[in-house]
Amino acid sequence: MEKIYDNAVDVISLSSRSSAKQEGPRRFLRESVLGLGLLSVFLLSGLIGLAVHYHNSVGGAAADLSAVKANLSSVTEERDNLTERLQARDQLLSSVTEERDSLKANLTERLQARDQLINQLKANLTEKTREVDRLQSLMDKEKTCPAGWRKFGSSCYLLSTEKASWEQSRDNCRARGADLVIVDSKKNRFWNGGEPNNIDEEDCAELYPYTNGWNDQSCRDDLHSICEKD
Template identity: 35%
Template sequence: MISAHALSSSAAGLSDTKVNLTDRLQVSNDQLSVLTKARDQLNANLTKMSNEVTRLQSELKKKKTCPAGWRMFRGSCYILSTTTGSWDNARADCRSRGGDLVVINDDDEQKFVLTFSEKSPWIGLKEETEGSWKWVDGTPLSSELKKYWGQGQPDNAGGGEACAQIWENYKTWNDNKCDDSFLWICEKAPEC
């Protein structure tokens, strides 16, 4: 028969094993908890990144571009005509392309448009009444942009000069007879 001492010793050994296993179980549970939190954080990050990829793919599909031959600048497309014509013919051509003659809104756009200024092209500025200039979008010529008129311009030389062009030699604006024939610059919104 097993002695009481052996049973007591065996019980103590089992108790130590139980404590050891309990400690190891606690360590494993703690590690599992840390790993579970890490997994949950990774899943949250994955979901966030997947949503961002979806959003960027959608934006890419909406990316707007200019048609062949047109140049993009700050969200608009520009082209210099290859033929000459009156200011009204120029405007009709731009409209048939889905745009209008260029409207210059600020210094940066003026600098950009000057890159098209060969052959003194028409721009979308016209005199409504003597001394009152308006852009084709209906906005009046702002005082900030009047500095782009060439020296002594607009001068209505010889009478009937009511349409604006960029003087190729001076990189400034000039008023001219609307029936004269020049190249022109069209501007339009980009396409999807």
């Protein structure tokens, strides 16, 4: 029995030594696993932080992108509006230009027609004036004067048989539809030497037959007169 116990003690002793030898590697293994676990925790924390940062960055970029898209859409819409307004203005300008050209052409045509009409009217007026002058000349040639009147040129003249003042002579002429003769041509005025001298307010003229010249005379004096009518 003692041998059995001895053997049992020996077995326990060997078992203890064997356990002591195996404890070293197990401890190292546990420490390694613990280190790897902590490292995994640190790595996981870092990854989570990176993920959060990435998410925030992506979210901000997405917001910026949305703002840019909205701004781009607004700018595009404004550009389209400006393009439409520009096209409308160009169409209006084209329409106004076309209308202006049409009015200009119409005005040019009317001005040409007016000029042609004016030239035609001038030609007709010239022709009619010549015709009137010709007819007037014929009428002057064919014109007859009343009895006792004498024709000279295109006018008729009457020499009074009675003497009267200038005012009475004019009234007598007007009563016959005439007037005292008017000498309006300087070449037909022949004053005697020293005349007119305007003595005693001599405002009328008399003709001296023997000199065939004029002498100024008072308008109150009674003289023969000459009536003239066309």
